[in-house]
Amino acid sequence: MHKIKIIVFLMVLIVSSQLAAQEHLIVNVYNRATTSLNGQWNYIVDPYENGFYNYRLEAFEDQENPGNGAFFLNAKPKSKSDLIEYDFDISDSIQVPSDWNTQKENLYYYEGTVWYKKSFDYKKSENQHRVFVYFEAVNYEADVYFNGKKLGKHIGGFTPFNFEVTNLLKDKDNFIVVKVDNKRKKEGVPTLNTDWWNYGGITRDVKLVEVSNNFIENYTIQLNPENKNQIKGYVKLNGTEIAKKEIQIDIPELKLSKTIISNAEGVAVFEMNSKKIQYWDTKNPHLYQVNIKSVNDKITDQIGFRTIKTKGKEILLNDESIFLRGISIHEESPITGGRGSTIEDAQQLLNWAKELGCNYVRLAHYPHNEHMLRLADKMGILVWEENPVYWTISWENEATYNNAENQLSEVINRDKNRASVIIWSMANETPTSEPRLIFLKKLAAHTRELDPTRLISAALEQSDYNGDPTIRTINDEFANVVDVLSFNQYVGWYDGLPEKCGQISWKILQNKPVLISEFGAGAKIGFHGDKLTRWSEEFQEDVYIQTLKMLEGIEQLQGFSPWILVDFRSPRRMLPKIQDGYNRKGLISEDGKKKKAFYVLKNFYDTKSASN
Ligand code: GCB
Numbered sequence: 001m002h003k004i005k006i007i008v009f010l011m012v013l014i015v016s017s018q019l020a021a022q023e024h025l026i027v028n029v030y031n032r033a034t035t036s037l038n039g040q041w042n043y044i045v046d047p048y049e050n051g052f053y054n055y056r057l058e059a060f061e062d063q064e065n066p067g068n069g070a071f072f073l074n075a076k077p078k079s080k081s082d083l084i085e086y087d088f089d090i091s092d093s094i095q096v097p098s099d100w101n102t103q104k105e106n107l108y109y110y111e112g113t114v115w116y117k118k119s120f121d122y123k124k125s126e127n128q129h130r131v132f133v134y135f136e137a138v139n140y141e142a143d144v145y146f147n148g149k150k151l152g153k154h155i156g157g158f159t160p161f162n163f164e165v166t167n168l169l170k171d172k173d174n175f176i177v178v179k180v181d182n183k184r185k186k187e188g189v190p191t192l193n194t195d196w197w198n199y200g201g202i203t204r205d206v207k208l209v210e211v212s213n214n215f216i217e218n219y220t221i222q223l224n225p226e227n228k229n230q231i232k233g234y235v236k237l238n239g240t241e242i243a244k245k246e247i248q249i250d251i252p253e254l255k256l257s258k259t260i261i262s263n264a265e266g267v268a269v270f271e272m273n274s275k276k277i278q279y280w281d282t283k284n285p286h287l288y289q290v291n292i293k294s295v296n297d298k299i300t301d302q303i304g305f306r307t308i309k310t311k312g313k314e315i316l317l318n319d320e321s322i323f324l325r326g327i328s329i330h331e332e333s334p335i336t337g338g339r340g341s342t343i344e345d346a347q348q349l350l351n352w353a354k355e356l357g358c359n360y361v362r363l364a365h366y367p368h369n370e371h372m373l374r375l376a377d378k379m380g381i382l383v384w385e386e387n388p389v390y391w392t393i394s395w396e397n398e399a400t401y402n403n404a405e406n407q408l409s410e411v412i413n414r415d416k417n418r419a420s421v422i423i424w425s426m427a428n429e430t431p432t433s434e435p436r437l438i439f440l441k442k443l444a445a446h447t448r449e450l451d452p453t454r455l456i457s458a459a460l461e462q463s464d465y466n467g468d469p470t471i472r473t474i475n476d477e478f479a480n481v482v483d484v485l486s487f488n489q490y491v492g493w494y495d496g497l498p499e500k501c502g503q504i505s506w507k508i509l510q511n512k513p514v515l516i517s518e519f520g521a522g523a524k525i526g527f528h529g530d531k532l533t534r535w536s537e538e539f540q541e542d543v544y545i546q547t548l549k550m551l552e553g554i555e556q557l558q559g560f561s562p563w564i565l566v567d568f569r570s571p572r573r574m575l576p577k578i579q580d581g582y583n584r585k586g587l588i589s590e591d592g593k594k595k596k597a598f599y600v601l602k603n604f605y606d607t608k609s610a611s612n
Contacts, residue, residue, distance in 0.1 A: 024238060025413050026162055026209060027218045028301055029134050030370055034207035037118055037133070037176070040093040041202070043100075044071065044086060044115045045107065051086060051115055052143075052179060061143075061150050071115050072145035072177045088117040088177075096206060097136070099199035102338030107200075109571075116178045116202055123171050128213050130239075131169050133176065134162040136204030136341075136369060140188065143179040155403055156189065157182070158366040158388065159410035162209070178202060187397045189404045190388040195583060196330060196365065197569040199339040204369050212296040214239030214266075220416055221249070221290055223277070223305040225453050228318075231305060232271040235260070237294055242266030250291040279318045280304025280419040282359040285380030287419070304377055304419030308455060310483050313556040315455075315513045317382070317422075323612060324382060324515060324559025325605040326360035327353050327587070330568040331368045334592060337569075346371035350379055352565060352588060356598065357605030362517060362561035365390050365428050367411040376420035383420045384457070384517075384561065385411060389427035389443070395435035404439075405446055412450050424451065426458040428517075429488055432476050444481050455483040459517035462487050465507045473507045485510050488518035488563070491550065492543040498531065501546035506554045513558040519547045520563035523597065524578050525589035535578050540585075541596040548604050562601060566590060 026032075044051065051071030053059055060070035068075050068084045075084050094100060100107040100114055107114075124131060135142065139157030143150070147170065151163035168174075182200030184192045217238035224230040235247045245262045254276055260268040278286045287302040306318050314321045333340035334348045346369065353361050361381055363372060366388040376383050387408045394400040408424070415421050426443050430436055444456050458478060465471035472489070479485055485508065492498040498521075508514055523540035531542035544562070551557055567586035573579040582590060587598040 024217055025160060025410060026132060026134065026211075026238075027413060027417075028299055029160075029162075029207060029209055030374065031300055032209055032211075034134070034209050035122065037120065037206040037208060038096050039118075041096050041116045041118045042088040042091045043094045043117070044088065044091050045110070046071070046113045046115055046179075047110075049113050052113070071179070072143075072150065073148050074117055074175045074177055088115075089119075094201070096202045097204045097341040098201060098336075099139075099203055099339040100201045101197065101199050102336070111183050111198055111200065113179055113181045113183075114200065116180060117175060119173060119175045121172045122169060122174060122208060124169070124210060126212075129210050130164060130166040130213055130215070132162045132164050132209045132211070134160065134207045134209050135202065136160050136206070138178065138180055138202050138204075139182050139198070139200055139339075140184075141179075141181045142202075143181075145177040145179075147174055156388075156407040156410070157203070158368070159407050160204075160370075160414055161410070165208075187394045187400045189393060189400060189407060190365070190390045191393050193392060194365070194390055195570050195572050197332075197571065201339075203339045204341045212239075214241050214245070214295065215297040216247075216292055216294050216299050217266075218413070219292060221292075221301070221303055222417065222453055223279075223307055224271070225307050225309065228279070228307060229275050229277065230271055230273050231256070231277070232269070234267055234269045235262075235292055235294075237262055237266035237297075239266070245295050248291075248293040250293070251288050252291070253288050277305050280306040280377075280380075281317055282322070282380040282382060285378060285419070287377060301417060302377070303417050306419050308422040308453070310455060310513050312511055313513050313558065315484065315558050322359070322382075322558075323608060324360035324561075325358050325608060326362055326382075326384075326515075326559055326561035327356055327358050327601075328362040328364045328518060328561045328564045329353070329368075330364060330564060330566070331366070331372075332566065332568045332590075334566060334590075337590060341369050343371040343375070346375050349565065350375050350381060353381065354379065356565075356587070356602050357609060359609070360384070360559060360561065362386070362425075364564070367407070367414075370414065373415050373418045373420060377418050381420055382422050383418070384423040384425055385415065385421055386425040386459075387411070387427065387443070389430065389440075391429055391431075393427075393430065393436075393439070395433065395439045401439055401442065405443060408443065408447060409450060412447065416451055421454065423455045423457050423484060425486070425517075426456065426482075428459040429461055430458070431461070432478075437477050440478050441481055457482045457484040457486045457515070457517075460485070460487040462489050470503050471505050471507050473509065479510050479512075483512070484515055484558075485512040485556070486515040486517040489516065490519060490521075492519075492546055493521040498539070498542040498546040501543075501550040504550055508554060508556055510556075512556065514554055514556040515558060516551055516560035516562075518561065518563040519543075519551070520585040521597075522579075522584035523595050524584055525567075525591075525593045525595055527578070535584065537596040541600055544597040544600040548600070562587075
């Protein structure tokens, strides 16, 4: 029975990853020796997509002879009479990774196409090796070309993808061209309307990954949720000679070692037993070094082993009830402003979360960069990861569904070995309807197939109970699907004044753990007034005081992630002198100053943690 389950799981994984990615995603590039393609890239801003379409609006890449207008060819005049109306090499340059909005003043509000080009030499260390180009994220669409040939297209701004370049690669003068388009689209994921900045560009690292001809492409190595003395999973090879190959898995600290043999698809499953496993938890986030070795490849990972479950109203980490002292975080750099992407950005954000007393973070509203998860693993911070299915998605559009599923599959694939990740969130504040229910149920079922070991949730909305505005409830059929019942609520900010919290009671009918995924209020750092003065630190502080009191009345309450750690850019927030383009619900200003409410929450968490 057990074996059959694993095989079904694997088949689903393989089939869905075939559907999902243009090429199979290589996991744990993070720990491989790679060559960075970060740095300065030349770029051309192309609002009319002049470098993509000819004057009949036919795509150059579909033409037999694209001609000199096609930017992906990176053409140069061959004679003094040649007509070529672009030149990457004398165009301005821009830093990768980063967004264009905060690097170039004239691109601050730009939403459209920008072409990126980088030239480089590269010599493989061995002739038979294979080389991939790996993008950690490009927002939103990326058409990728290498030495004048199309490699493929990726949609979705927050997940990694890779393409093989082995047969196109030369020792000298390679060029990679990426058409990046961050135009918002109704049918996109996210859709037209969001409350965060639509940063465009190659926003995360770009790497060349050199591997042997048959290499370790993917693996899951996790504690068996049904048996805490067992580590199990699979390893998958990629190449032309991957059947019947030996794969060795070692966990030296546990003195565990296992040799398994791949099947015709290059896949081998395994189980290893030990009674000495030190479980990963928030107080002692123990990570084991795990070594995986195939005939001509090897890779190391740092993996924590733990279980996560719910039981009635409780969330159990390693079978023990845990209260999630959380905070929501956007992926914005506390160091440079703009989209965050470096390990220093991630470290600062998580250090602040720790200082606040958190053992949990909600990474809103899209997958964050891998540093966040790697650090959360090391720091013992539990993580909610989220798919950018936000507000008013085109529920009935099949391509929209496939896009949402693909983005979620990619982040699950990237982070499925991270102990910190406990919750996959399907969506945020999506209005109830039949098509939306069908969409989300399908997404949840897909997620459970890909990863049966973690919890599913979504930030839902609350409503009046039986028409009584003083009693609040969750009236949403998707609440029956999730493992953890989460919802956003803003009593005291959008919904009355802070004192209103005292008049509200909660009637939660589902017998599930409750996480309040958002509450909060806006305040401008340094602006003071009495607690009824909107935007003052005192108003925000009072909302926190009143809200915490109110929420403690929810019997099933198992934690929360207030909105939000740091003020963040949003084009919806333009009130001069107060917002100036920022959502001010941060507990910390964008320049790192703590507001009064920070200490209210910190106090609450410190007390909570002492009493646990
Ligand atoms: C919400 C959204 C979040 C917004 C926040 C706000 O409910 O989930 O994305 O930024 O409210 O500040 O209004």
